Every structure is written in structure tokens, then in C-alpha cells.
Amino acid sequence: MKSLPFWAGMLSALVVFGQSVAPLFGLTIDFGPIQDAVNAVLMLLAAWGVLVDPTTPKTADSGVTMAKTSIEETAKDVLKNKEDK
Numbered sequence: 001m002k003s004l005p006f007w008a009g010m011l012s013a014l015v016v017f018g019q020s021v022a023p024l025f026g027l028t029i030d031f032g033p034i035q036d037a038v039n040a041v042l043m044l045l046a047a048w049g050v051l052v053d054p055t056t057p058k059t060a061d062s063g064v065t066m067a068k069t070s071i072e073e074t075a076k077d078v079l080k081n082k083e084d085k
Contacts, residue, residue: 009049
């Protein structure tokens with residue numbers, strides 16, 4: 001819950017969602033001529049919040065994740081391989 005990427009992504013996703021459902025209630029959220037640019041930035045922030053690993057500090061990946069050699073490899077496999085070396 002202390003993760004900046006999480007909150008940036010969550011708030012951005014909520015704003016974009018709000019823009020999508022607002023017309024159903026007769027409301028319009030208009031940022032004028034820069035509407036598409038604002039939406040693009042909001043969607044990038046939402047993607048950042050989804051893609052960043054919340055179990056590591058800042059935006060880095062864990063050492064175990066970086067040591068994987070295939071998508072099927074698990075953290076347990078990586079740690080076992082480290083012990084074997």
C-alpha cells in the first residue's frame with residue numbers, strides 16, 4: 001500500500017474508468033484539445049502500476065526474477081540452482 005507505482009496506476013485507472021462511465025450519468029469530463037494526450041498519460045501510469053513488482057523497492061525487479069532463464073522457471077528452481085553452484 002506504500003507503493004507509488006500502485007497508487008499512480010490505481011488513481012489513473014479510476015480517472016479513465018470515470019471518463020468512460022460518466023456519459024452514462026449525463027456527465028462529461030473534458031480536458032479540451034489535449035484529451036487524447038491526457039488519456040495516454042493516464043493509461044501509461046495505469047500500466048506502470050500494474051507492471052511494477054510491489055514486493056521490491058522502487059521499480060526494480062527482484063534478484064530471483066532477474067536470474068530466471070525461462071518463463072516456466074519458478075523462484076524455487078532459481079534458488080535451488082544457486083545453491084547447487
